[in-house]
Amino acid sequence: MVSTMKIRQLTFRLLQVYADVVRTGSITATANRLHLTQPTVSQQLKRLREIVGEPIVRQEKGRIVPTEVGQALYQLSQDLLSRADVFSQYLEEYNRGGRGHFSIGLVNTAQYVLPRLLGPFSQANPQVDVTVEIGNRQQMLNRFERHEDDIYVFSHPPSDDDVLAAPFLSNPLVVVGPEKCHWANVKDLSMEALKDERFLLREPGSATRHTFDAWLYSAGIELTSTQQIASNEAIRLAVASNMGLAVLSRYVVADSPKGVQELTLTGFPLKSRWHFVVRRERRLPPAAYRFLSFAEGSLTQAFDEPEGSLAVAELLEALKGAR
Amino acid sequence: MVSTMKIRQLTFRLLQVYADVVRTGSITATANRLHLTQPTVSQQLKRLREIVGEPIVRQEKGRIVPTEVGQALYQLSQDLLSRADVFSQYLEEYNRGGRGHFSIGLVNTAQYVLPRLLGPFSQANPQVDVTVEIGNRQQMLNRFERHEDDIYVFSHPPSDDDVLAAPFLSNPLVVVGPEKCHWANVKDLSMEALKDERFLLREPGSATRHTFDAWLYSAGIELTSTQQIASNEAIRLAVASNMGLAVLSRYVVADSPKGVQELTLTGFPLKSRWHFVVRRERRLPPAAYRFLSFAEGSLTQAFDEPEGSLAVAELLEALKGAR
DNA sequence: AGACACCATAGGTATTTATCTATGACTGTA
DNA sequence: TACAGTCATAGATAAATACCTATGGTGTCT
Secondary structure (H helix, E strand, C coil), X not given: CCCCCCHHHCEHHHHHHHHHHHHHCCHHHHHXXXXXXXXXXXXXXXXXXXXXXXXXXXXXXXEEEECHHHHHHHHHHHHHHHHHHHHHHHXXXXXXXXXXXXXXXXXXXXXXXXXXXXXXXXXXXXXXXXXXXXXXXXXXHHHHHCCCCCEEXXXXXXXXXXXXXXXXXXXXXXXXXXXXXXXXXXCCCCHHHHCCCEEEECCCCCHHHHHXXXXXXXXXXXXXXXXXXXXXXHHHHHHHXXXXXXXXEHHHHHHXXXXXXXXXXXXXXXXXXXXXXXXXXXXXXXXXXXXHHHXXXXXXXXXXXXXXXXXXXXXXXXXXXXX | CCCCCXXXXXXXHHHHHHHHHHHHCCHHHHHHHCCCCHHHHHHHHHHHHHHHCCCCEEEECCEEEECHHHHHHHHHXXXXXXXXXXXXXXXXXXXXXXXXXXXXXXXXXXXXXCHHHHHHHHHHCCCEEEEEEEECHHHHHHHHHCCCCCEEEECCCCCCCCEEEEEEEECCEEEEEECCCXXXXXXXXXXXXXXXXXXXXXXXXXXXXXXXXXHHHHHCCCCCEEEECCCHHXXXXXXXXXXXXXXXXXXXXXXXXXXXXXXXXXXXXXXXXXXXXXXXXXXXXXXXXXXXXHHHHHHHHHCCCXXXXXXXXXXXXXXXXXX
């Protein structure tokens, strides 16, 4: 006898129509407002009544007024509809990229420059929450393989099939020595002259190392003494402690130049560039898309030597199709 | 491009299914739990995704996990479903009569006795809110005609076609005089002896008046002096002030006997009864039904001379059909 | 490497829904 | 009392929904 509401059949459409009927107090009026015919609205009400299992409106002096149950139902409708609406707005915001989350994976060196983009972006999009993953090249490649992040920053983009990469900033690699290094005063210094110095190098997988190695090879130079150190920071400190020289991203040095200085060398800085890397296949969260778009627009303000803002624009274009 | 959710097609059923999928992390599991097949659930998810316009789940290590949007949707689902559930519970409570509202219309005399039923009822059903309307017979008849209340209490039920009436309490009409009335000491007092006293009477429409008039008529007695006063209270006060005698419900006197006393008269008290009156056609609010049912059960405790508890039971039975 | 879960898709069907037009009943006002 | 307006009901239909069975792909675990 006491049957609860048949909630399975309840539609938001029904609630919409019902709420409007209660508001207007007229079936005909609602029909007009919602571009339906009067019998349609009548029938919707009937169906809703059946779902609820209880009369929800009655006629009183020509107006439609909700019964007691009807009033409760009206409140419910308002409540549910407005909540759904909030969600809908969230969705819109999400799609616009102004809200949501994305993650970006950086190789170590890039961590020195990305904040200049991420900072202003977060400022401008407080509702977007960004996860920044940092690791050496190999670690990032692993994450990339597992599709763990939305955007990556590499110097040498992996060559996967569906990879899209756009250079956005040049990453000059410079030779650094300790603060009071006598090489600093030598004119027309060349690498040849330094080849017997001890060089502190990143691990072979890293882009910095790879670029340097390749350059040495093409220049036909072989270093006599090297030492491998896993982090840029550690290398910088080691150089400051007179443990040797190193090749580092200029941004690493610029960031905290204490105890080290850049040496001016013929042929240096070595050219290298950071790329935004995304998978063509992956449906980028709108927030991630928005970030790339933001980055493209602010490269010139954020950096002295931006590079490839056009390439980023192209990447965005390529992604648009996949949305 | 940025299309909001197609809310019109959103069903609570879909949300139910979706919420369960998120909870179990498995489409198959949900299918089993909800007694559906796996493809059915798959398809529901797909439909929901189309409504939302955005992927809501993805597979991750064999488990189904919600996307960012999916998580928001899940929260929404929980929220909406639980709210609908609260309403459903309200409905149940309402149907059980333990919650809600009804109104009861009383003729004046009945106001002295109904509190003995309404009090305990409200105590037992704090969520039920009762409107008590009080007026003279004519006023109540008007309200009755306009279907303004759910239950009425009359001594003489109106004879409408779809009226259902059940006597529930005898309403003895007694002759009252002032506190130090010499008639009080007379043995075997008869109305005949009092016929030259001044009688203070209610208006002709009232049941008390009508019963008394009828009795006088059948006894062949004609009063020599009468005065019409519209309220029982006023009559009682007038009697206490030695303005005359009166015929009143014993309950009126019992309620506040100051300054008056009941006279023992042959043939008195006159018999009369209060009736619960409802319209057969009217769908009684469950709370009203519950009140009648409560009344039926507590007549014996509430009153010394209950009457017609059986008739009330019958009335309830008759109403059951119309529910 | 297979076997096994698990999910997606295709294809099918009975039911339900969302609408409409036409029409009849009721009601308040002129 | 007649008219105008409002609502309910009936009857019809195209579309959508809620399911199902069968089957094939894919990732997981042993």
